[in-house]
Structure formats: structure tokens, C-alpha cells
Amino acid sequence: MNRGQSNKLDFKGQNIYVGIDAHLKSWSVAVLSQHSVLKKFRQDPSPESLHKFLTTHYPGADYHSVYEAGFCGFWIHENLTGLGINNIVVNPADVPTMSKEKLRKTDAVDCGKLARELRSGTLKGIYVPDVATLEMRSLIRLRNRIVKDTTREKNRIKSFLRFHGIDIPEEFTRHSVGNWSKRFLAWLREVSLSTEYGRQALNIHIEQFVRLRGMLLEQTRILRALSRSEVLKEPIRLLASVPGIGITTAMSLAVEIDDIHRFSSADALASYIGLIPMCHSSGESQGDGNITVRKHAMLRCYIIEAAWIAIRKDPAMTLAYEGYRKRMNAQKAIVKVARKLVNRIFFVLKHGQEYVPCVVN
Numbered sequence: 461m462n463r464g465q466s467n468k469l470d471f472k473g474q475n476i477y478v479g480i481d482a483h484l485k486s487w488s489v490a491v492l493s494q495h496s497v498l499k500k501f502r503q504d505p506s507p508e509s510l511h512k513f514l515t516t517h518y519p520g521a522d523y524h525s526v527y528e529a530g531f532c533g534f535w536i537h538e539n540l541t542g543l544g545i546n547n548i549v550v551n552p553a554d555v556p557t558m559s560k561e562k563l564r565k566t567d568a569v570d571c572g573k574l575a576r577e578l579r580s581g582t583l584k585g586i587y588v589p590d591v592a593t594l595e596m597r598s599l600i601r602l603r604n605r606i607v608k609d610t611t612r613e614k615n616r617i618k619s620f621l622r623f624h625g626i627d628i629p630e631e632f633t634r635h636s637v638g639n640w641s642k643r644f645l646a647w648l649r650e651v652s653l654s655t656e657y658g659r660q661a662l663n664i665h666i667e668q669f670v671r672l673r674g675m676l677l678e679q680t681r682i683l684r685a686l687s688r689s690e691v692l693k694e695p696i697r698l699l700a701s702v703p704g705i706g707i708t709t710a711m712s713l714a715v716e717i718d719d720i721h722r723f724s725s726a727d728a729l730a731s732y733i734g735l736i737p738m739c740h741s742s743g744e745s746q747g748d749g750n751i752t753v754r755k756h757a758m759l760r761c762y763i764i765e766a767a768w769i770a771i772r773k774d775p776a777m778t779l780a781y782e783g784y785r786k787r788m789n790a791q792k793a794i795v796k797v798a799r800k801l802v803n804r805i806f807f808v809l810k811h812g813q814e815y816v817p818c819v820v821n
Contacts, residue, residue, distance in 0.1 A: 475579075476523050488571040492579055505532075527550075603680070610669065729802055734760045738751070777797055
């Protein structure tokens with residue numbers, strides 16, 4: 461009896477490792493087996509296309525893929541995992557890179573490096589929140605951008621006035637009154653300039669500021685409603701019990717941290733935020749450097765601002781700050797207070813208990 465030859469491929473029990481260098485219009489992909497490089501190619505930015513290629517050329521295998529976090533967000537991760545591919549997203553700064561790869565950086569080198577390190581097991585994926593949390597983050601981060609844009613527009617208007625030699629009346633510069641009130645805007649609209657072109661330029665600046673302020677007001681209404689939702693109500697209640705933390709900071713912490721149990725300790729949370737020192741130690745030389753450059757910029761800014769408020773409201777924080785000030789400047793002292801604030805944030809979220817201010821004897 462003649463036996464027919466089978467041409468059917470079967471990679472069952474084998475691992476296939478895929479490194480993806482994702483760009484807007486195309487992906488560079490490297491495919492590795494346990495012992496060799498199978499293929500490097502470019503493709504359309506489509507998880508479905510990649511899945512089709514893998515199942516066609518390496519059917520039955522266990523697929524593992526990786527790409528770097530960046531502009532493309534996490535939708536690629538969601539789609540790849542939905543298609544049955546074991547995907548992780550990594551911080552670009554955590555990918556080991558050889559010297560020759562730094563000197564000769566191309567898309568093919570980058571995707572090959574990712575696949576190689578995935579195969580070796582040296583890569584650790586970052587935490588990927590669910591879609592609802594990511595969209596809440598987008599909403600809250602948008603407020604931060606609007607605040608920054610509003611500040612920039614204020615500075616542009618002041619710069620415009622200084623450039624043209626126009627002084628702001630003292631009644632609008634006193635701290636008790638402040639500027640950017642209705643009266644101040646009315647004065648701006650009456651400022652006399654030499655030509656209609658200057659007047660038109662200032663009017664556009666004023667309209668831009670008013671538009672941004674209206675957007676900020678609307679954003680604040682939306683966030684207040686969100687803060688009362690079932691998802692955020694409890695973590696906000698706990699966080700707002702910590703002196704120095706208001707509703708806006710509490711909301712940002714709640715959605716950025718998401719799941720407190722992903723941090724093993726308060727030190728791990730402080731590292732995520734960026735409130736730990738850099739360390740430079742070698743041999744007999746031991747020492748800590750300045751605060752780390754690796755950070756969550758928005759949270760670190762919010763917590764340091766909260767620390768300035770906490771030293772006025774919490775006696776324990778006041779005492780700690782005064783102790784630090786005896787041996788360092790105010791900026792370094794407040795960073796140490798902010799680190800203590802992280803301990804309180806970790807505690808209230810981890811144990812589900814409100815913070816009780818200490819009583820200093």
C-alpha cells in the first residue's frame with residue numbers, strides 16, 4: 461500500500477516570537493523560533509494581517525508578541541490578545557540594547573531586538589488598564605492640557621501688552637482682586653492701540669482665552685459628575701481624606717493608579733510616580749543622587765503641590781517638613797514630604813480606610 465506524502469505544516473508545541481516596531485502607516489515585524497530567525501518583513505498596521513500571516517505559515521504554534529508603548533496606545537494589544545496571540549507592551553526604556561544597535565538603529569534592528577529579548581525572557585510587560593479606565597484617563601488628562609493652554613494664553617496676552625508698552629492698571633494686579641475677571645476683560649477690550657491690526661490681534665487673543673475658560677468650566681462639570689460615579693466614588697472618598705489631596709488630584713490618582721494591588725509596596729508606587737532618588741554606588745562609594753528622571757510627570761507634579769498644602773493642614777507633615785528644612789532647602793524638603801504623602805495614599809487605597817491625621821504632642 462502506497463503512503464501519500466503530507467505537505468501539511470504543524471507547529472504544535474512550538475513557540476513563535478514576534479517583535480513589532482509599530483509606526484503610523486506600517487509595522488516592521490521580526491518572527492523568531494526558539495533557535496533561529498524565521499522572517500523579517502513590513503506589513504500594514506493591522507493585527508488581523510499579522511494573525512493571518514502567523515496562522516498561515518506557522519499553524520498550531522503558540523504565538524508571543526511584543527511592541528513598545530507609545531503613540532499607538534493599547535488597541536493593538538487588545539486586538540492581538542483577542543486573536544489568541546500572547547502579547548505584552550513594554551516601556552521602550554526597559555528594552556536591553558547592544559552598543560551596535562545604538563550605532564545602527566533601523567526598524568529592522570528594532571523589531572529584531574524586541575523579538576530576541578522576548579524569546580530570552582528579559583522583557584517585562586507594563587500594566588495595561590481596561591478600555592473604560594483608559595478613556596477616563598483621556599478625559600481627566602484633557603483637563604490638565606486645557607489648564608496649561610489657558611495659562612499659555614494668559615501669558616501671551618501679558619506679553620502682547622508688554623511688547624506694545626501697555627501697563628496693566630494696579631487695580632488688576634493686586635492679589636486680593638486678581639486679574640482675568642469680567643472687569644479686567646472689559647478693560648482689555650477697551651485698550652487703545654495705534655492701528656486696527658493691533659486691536660484685531662488682541663481681540664483674537666481674548667477670544668481664545670474666553671473659549672479656553674469656557675472649555676475648562678464645561679470640563680469641570682463633567683469631571684464632577686464622573687467623581688460621583690460608582691467606579692470612582694469610593695477611591696476618591698479615601699484619597700480625599702489625606703490632607704492636601706483635593707477632588708481633582710484624587711481623580712487623577714484613582715484613574716492613573718487604577719488597581720493599587722499591582723504595586724507590592726509604597727516604594728513601588730513611589731517608583732512609578734517618580735519620587736525616589738537615583739542611586740550611584742560602586743565599591744566602597746555609596747550614595748544617592750537627585751530625584752529620578754523617570755517619572756509619571758502629571759502625578760509627581762500633583763503630589764508635590766499636594767505636599768505644600770499638607771504641611772499646612774497635617775501636624776505630622778508640618779513637623780516632618782520643619783525637620784527636613786534644618787538640613788536642606790525647601791525644594792528638597794517638600795519632595796521628602798511628598799514621598800511621605802505617597803505612603804498615606806498607598807495605605808488608604810490598600811486597606812480601604814480613610815486617613816486619620818496624627819496628633820502631635
